Amino acid sequence: MLKLTSALLIGGLVSTACLAEKWHMPTPYGDGNLPTQIDYAFAKEIKAKTNGELEIVVHSGGSLVKHTEIPRSVKTGQVQIGDIFMGILGNQNPVFKHDNIPFLATSFDQAQALWAAAKPEIEKALDKDGMKLLYAVPWPAQSLYTRNPVNSLADLEGEKMRAYSPSTSRLADLMGTIPTTIQVPDIPQAFSTGIIQAMVTSPSTGVDSQAWDYVNNYTDIKAWIPKDIVIVNKRAFRRLDKNIQDIVLAAAKNAETEGWKRIVERAAKDKATLAENGMTISEPSAELTTQLEAIGKTMETEWTAEAPKEIGRILTRYHQELGQ
CATH class of the missing domain: 3.40.190.170 (Bacterial extracellular solute-binding protein, family 7)
Structure with a gap:
């Protein structure tokens, strides 16, 4: 009887393990x-x-x-x-x-x-x-990392900007920069080797990649979340x-x-x-804000045209959520 009980117990344990x-x-x-x-x-x-x-x-x-x-x-x-x-x-x-x-x-x-x-x-x-x-x-909201201060898009013209999605590639185009696809683990090397000179990303990614080692300025444009x-x-x-x-x-x-x-x-x-490690944190100038908001409107129009029905539903619900 003891052997049978032990066999049943072991069998039950094996059965439970198999179900995991x-x-x-x-x-x-x-x-x-x-x-x-x-x-x-x-x-x-x-x-x-x-x-x-x-x-x-x-x-x-x-x-x-x-x-x-x-x-x-x-x-x-x-x-x-x-x-x-x-x-x-x-x-x-x-x-x-x-x-x-x-x-x-x-x-x-x-x-x-x-x-x-x-x-x-x-x-x-x-x-x-x-x-x-x-x-x-x-x-966190995505903001602008650069080596030099940026007061308008003219200060970025022709620079290589990190892209990590179709939308960030389009943003880089409209900002007059050259979109360059770089994933998070490769950011430090991309900056140190000149593959990119700027990026729009979160403060969390900046901390994770120790942005202060390769750029000096963080312009808090809060572009999107x-x-x-x-x-x-x-x-x-x-x-x-x-x-x-x-x-x-x-x-x-x-x-x-x-x-x-x-x-x-x-x-x-x-x-x-970022500030504790020596980066300059600044608000965007009025000129830069106006330029970026215009780009945002362009991208929203282009986005809506890609799928008017589905995106129309998103925007309608969004404005209802905001009580607009």
């Missing part, structure tokens, strides 16, 4: 960035609340899959889940560009309203590609038991809430770090 599932989650950014930190907390919550039945292993900093390959890897099921900068999908569908349009949403309140307006279109687009949206985490999104392969999600699905969705809701809560403090902290 492990997902791999590539992310493009290092452990110091807020989206990655939120991803770790998300994975930790799921493992705890499922008693280890679902474990999500976070592979940060592009260590498992390069950033641009993460969407395809999730879509094809090579990995079950991934974190991406949403703007990199802009060439696939223009709805993914909504948070890369300069001066459309420049405060966190506006950015949240824009996300609420765009989310239904984002979910539809991902669903068609076999993916499901779980949550979004914002970045982009987001990372976490996406999951639909088939992988559907294979989960219903109670596990519910835990994942609840953890995703918590992750998004925490991301929007922490970003305000993180933006202020990172901007202060």
